[in-house]
Amino acid sequence: MILQSIKSEWLKTKHSIATWLCLIGGTFIPLIFLIGMLKDHRTIDMYQGELNAWTYYFFQVWQYMQVFLLPMGLILATSLITQVEYRNNTWKTVHTTPQSYTAIFVAKFIVLLGMTGLFFLYFNATWYLSAAIPSLIFAGHFPPVDFPWNQFLTSNGKILLTCLPVLALQFLLSLHFKNFLVSIGIGLLLVVGSLILTGQWEYAYTIPYSYPALTMMGDAAQLEKIHIYAWCLGYFIVFLTFGYVLYVTRKAKG
Numbered sequence: 001m002i003l004q005s006i007k008s009e010w011l012k013t014k015h016s017i018a019t020w021l022c023l024i025g026g027t028f029i030p031l032i033f034l035i036g037m038l039k040d041h042r043t044i045d046m047y048q049g050e051l052n053a054w055t056y057y058f059f060q061v062w063q064y065m066q067v068f069l070l071p072m073g074l075i076l077a078t079s080l081i082t083q084v085e086y087r088n089n090t091w092k093t094v095h096t097t098p099q100s101y102t103a104i105f106v107a108k109f110i111v112l113l114g115m116t117g118l119f120f121l122y123f124n125a126t127w128y129l130s131a132a133i134p135s136l137i138f139a140g141h142f143p144p145v146d147f148p149w150n151q152f153l154t155s156n157g158k159i160l161l162t163c164l165p166v167l168a169l170q171f172l173l174s175l176h177f178k179n180f181l182v183s184i185g186i187g188l189l190l191v192v193g194s195l196i197l198t199g200q201w202e203y204a205y206t207i208p209y210s211y212p213a214l215t216m217m218g219d220a221a222q223l224e225k226i227h228i229y230a231w232c233l234g235y236f237i238v239f240l241t242f243g244y245v246l247y248v249t250r251k252a253k254g
């Protein structure tokens with residue numbers, strides 16, 4: 001049953017604005033870097049003074065994405081996907097199908113995770129091409145260092161982890177409020193507020209929307225000291241559980 005629910009929810013995303021948002025959002029920054037490098041005849045060999053040119057270039061590109069564009073993309077995509085029934089006034093139809101509330105809730109969130117995974121796939125594929133194409137054209141070879149697979153996968157995993165609290169809270173808001181602008185507005189206020197407080201307030205890590213920026217700009221030793229990824233998982237579990245309870249106990253669903 002749950003697989004059918006997931007398939008049904010996934011079909012709703014086909015050719016939707018959210019799908020295009022993931023594609024455009026995931027490729028936007030790497031393509032800008034690619035165009036800039038082609039225009040200036042540069043390659044990532046210019047980062048050879050660093051420990052690893054691949055690693056340095058990876059974080060160079062990610063920092064522009066992670067601080068603002070990534071949280072905003074999560075907010076928009078979550079609201080667009082979750083509120084399909086509100087916009088089409090089809091919640092009653094969904095609830096008359098032979099699906100439990102739990103199956104509907106879980107399926108919707110799994111689809112959100114799948115779309116986030118697609119975003120990461122688009123980003124990493126385009127990021128690699130933005131490094132590889134100029135290197136092959138202008139230098140005729142890749143950087144003379146090993147590709148740091150372990151660090152690459154670990155960094156992607158940590159960045160994805162910082163997305164989970166944002167996904168869970170936006171999912172909760174989008175299910176609870178019928179007005180599309182409410183969930184978007186609250187998310188935007190939290191993102192802007194967290195950016196203002198990051199680096200200025202020692203307890204900025206208590207704001208879940210600050211984690212993408214903190215893990216990019218914060219001190220690594222300090223982040224380890226405060227167990228930043230434990231905070232991510234904690235908020236994620238709390239928001240998702242609260243969202244589930246609100247959804248299944250709410251009398252008027254849609």
